[in-house]
Amino acid sequence: MNVLWTIIGCGIVTWLSRVIPFVLVKNFDLPKWLIQYLSFVPLVIMTALIMENIFTHHAGSLPTVNYENLLATVPTFVAAIISKSLIVIVVVGIVSMALIRLAF
Known part of the structure; x- marks a missing residue:
């Protein structure tokens, strides 16, 4: 309970x-200055989430690159720039990651 x-x-x-x-x-x-400042919050959050998944933290040493996630990020960014559609971005990211995991 x-x-x-x-x-x-x-x-x-x-x-x-x-x-x-x-x-x-x-x-x-x-x-106006506060609204302009707050407009950067979504960009900062997405950048933090992406960087957290690209780099792997190891206590006591420098982070290492997660190459699978980095490789999947490239076509996803290209899809984001070209389409600007959330569904396209999600599908490209999922398919990219699936193909990379299948290949490696």
Whole structure:
């Protein structure tokens, strides 16, 4: 029963942390500089996620390159630049990774 309450509690906290900012910002006009600053957040998050998967961290030494992920990233970036369609990007990424894992 404790596990159920923990899951429910985590769901509520997650939901509130995503809804409260929208409710608070809805009633205020944000300064232009803040809106411009916040426009970079999605780009920074995606860059961090990509870099985390390309480089493998080893405690006490420099990170190493995960060549499978790096190779799959190249056609995915090309698809992103050409198509600008999320579904195309996802499909190209999945197919690229599947082909690389099949080949290696």
